[in-house]
Amino acid sequence: MIQVRLPAHLRNLAHTGSVVELDVKEPVTQRSVLDALEEQYPVLRGLIRDHATKKRRPFVRFFACEEDLSHESPDAPLPQAVVEGKEPYLVVGAMAGG
Amino acid sequence: MSGVRVLVGTKKGGFMLTSDDKRKQWEVSEPYFGGWEVYHMKASPADPNRLYASQSGGWFGQLIQRSDDGGKTWEPVNNEFAYVGDPGTHQYYDGTQRPWEFKRIWHLEASPHDPDTVYAGAEDAALFRSQDGGQSWQELPGLREVKGHLWQPGAGGMCLHTIKIDPNNPNRIVVAISAAGAFRTDDGGETWKAINKGLHSNFELPDPDADVGHCVHSVAMHPSRPDTLYMQKHWDVMRSDNAGDSWYEVSGNLPTDFGFPIAVHAHEPETIYVVPIKSDTEHFPPDGKLRVYRSRTGGNDWEALTEGLPQSDCYVNVLRDAMAVDSLDPCGLYFGTTGGEVYATADAGDTWQTIAATLPKVLSVEVQVLP
Numbered sequence: 098m099i100q101v102r103l104p105a106h107l108r109n110l111a112h113t114g115s116v117v118e119l120d121v122k123e124p125v126t127q128r129s130v131l132d133a134l135e136e137q138y139p140v141l142r143g144l145i146r147d148h149a150t151k152k153r154r155p156f157v158r159f160f161a162c163e164e165d166l167s168h169e170s171p172d173a174p175l176p177q178a179v180v181e182g183k184e185p186y187l188v189v190g191a192m193a194g195g
Numbered sequence: 196m197s198g199v200r201v202l203v204g205t206k207k208g209g210f211m212l213t214s215d216d217k218r219k220q221w222e223v224s225e226p227y228f229g230g231w232e233v234y235h236m237k238a239s240p241a242d243p244n245r246l247y248a249s250q251s252g253g254w255f256g257q258l259i260q261r262s263d264d265g266g267k268t269w270e271p272v273n274n275e276f277a278y279v280g281d282p283g284t285h286q287y288y289d290g291t292q293r294p295w296e297f298k299r300i301w302h303l304e305a306s307p308h309d310p311d312t313v314y315a316g317a318e319d320a321a322l323f324r325s326q327d328g329g330q331s332w333q334e335l336p337g338l339r340e341v342k343g344h345l346w347q348p349g350a351g352g353m354c355l356h357t358i359k360i361d362p363n364n365p366n367r368i369v370v371a372i373s374a375a376g377a378f379r380t381d382d383g384g385e386t387w388k389a390i391n392k393g394l395h396s397n398f399e400l401p402d403p404d405a406d407v408g409h410c411v412h413s414v415a416m417h418p419s420r421p422d423t424l425y426m427q428k429h430w431d432v433m434r435s436d437n438a439g440d441s442w443y444e445v446s447g448n449l450p451t452d453f454g455f456p457i458a459v460h461a462h463e464p465e466t467i468y469v470v471p472i473k474s475d476t477e478h479f480p481p482d483g484k485l486r487v488y489r490s491r492t493g494g495n496d497w498e499a500l501t502e503g504l505p506q507s508d509c510y511v512n513v514l515r516d517a518m519a520v521d522s523l524d525p526c527g528l529y530f531g532t533t534g535g536e537v538y539a540t541a542d543a544g545d546t547w548q549t550i551a552a553t554l555p556k557v558l559s560v561e562v563q564v565l566p
Contacts, residue, residue, distance in 0.1 A: 106230065106255055110271065140271050144255040148275045156254045190254040 099130055100185040107145070107188065111138040116185060125180045127159060128171040134188075145188060160187040197565050199521055200265075201529050202246070203537055203551070204233035204559035209248055211266050212550055216564075218527055218541040221550040227269065228260065235516060237303045238563040242310035247329065249300040249315070257299050259315070261329050272329030276300070276317055279336035285319065286347035295319045295339075302516060302559075304358035308365065316355030320346060320372040324384065335384035338370070342389070342407045349373035349410050349429075356515055357414045361421040369424065369439055374399070374410040377426065379439050390439030394428060413515040415457045417464035425467050425494070427457040427515075432469055434494050445494020450481050456518035460543060461526040465493040468520075468528060468544065470513040478533075479510040487530070489544050503547030504538060511536070516559035523564055531557025 098118040108115055119133045128151070135142045142148065145157055151171070153159070159166045162176045162184050178184035201212040201221075208226030227233070228250045239245035246262040248269070257276070260269040282295030298318045306312035311328040321339060323332040346353060357371035366383040369390070376391040389406045397403045399410055410429035417423060426433040426442065430453050433442040446452035451471045460466035467490050473481045480486060485504045488497040511534035521527040528544055531537045535554040540547045 104254075106252070110258070140258075143257070143274050149277060154254070154256055 102185040102187045104190045156191040158189040202236035202561040205555040207555035209233035235559045239305040239310040245310040247303045251299040301354045301356045318352045318354035320355040338387045346375035359416040362418045371411040376409040393442030415459045417459045420464045447495030455515040478512040485509040500544040519562045521562045531560045
């Protein structure tokens, strides 16, 4: 199972704990993980990615295995540790705001 | 015994202030949607328990929340606001053309007759309508066809912030956009026309009398006389007696005619209220005195209302959607400030009290009287 860690605002909206587990078919990519996340929690549609373009919202970041994957291709394979559920895929609100 | 709910949208959440019809003792709710910007909360006139809220934020964008039990519980409804077709471009601050891009919902206006019909005013400017209680939204694209390429953002963004539905004729709707002007449909939103004749923007536009481009801050309509409209423009307080076909200035003896909100008394269609602000560059009251000005003559002759309002060292602003009137007698008036205070009067403005003092920056104020 893929583990996805959500920030507080999205946790509250999805009524989940900080980590959700998703069953994602291979190849496991950022796109397939986020598709599965939105499928399981429809309230998150449009909040992480634009509804139409599916592009990452500007102040959302994606981390995994101590790497910033925000600018990687959404169709690139995720690290094996994420695929195996040993490391979480992090959806993060960027440091910004006031 | 009826009650009063004041719905306050702030920079960090929504709040509900409640009182009985005497409007003396107030309770402040816990925040709704804490940490999010709540641009607007609005109750359905057709069902007092149906509330809508616009919840947004820089990180995660836009949500619309709906309550069917007067705010006890909320449910996120659809948040997809898709422009019809290729929306093209609009003018940007630097004079270049920028693609239309959805940013947020500034204002929600529920139908006077149907709790499931609600309009949403967007930035970048467009009008959306839901006829299923927010489960889906459709743009009314005819509005953007009124010289949309010449519209431009005001300092707060290119937002559709005012939606006035004629209570006697739901096919007639007036909207206002910064900085584009006022527009009206007479066919339920299919086609629109600019209604800016008589507006003069001498320092904001190369053609002061242009069809579009005026920075309208807010528009007020009295339900018993919907053809009479009052407008707080960037500068100038204006009035129309023909549903916006033409406007004339009624700033009269105001200390400054810059400001944001304008409201009309619930039972006296010629009694109107504004909050003068020093200037377009200094967004606070003149002389550090927070004064509401009232005209009982539909404009031109204004009196300052000060009792209960801070009369020294006050440097807050009152934003365009942050003033509302209730329907009780005597009429109540409410407004919120960028300093997080909410003031109320239960005697049409003669005396004021602070009903919340330490909220986040207030973005909007609405009020509903419960049966």
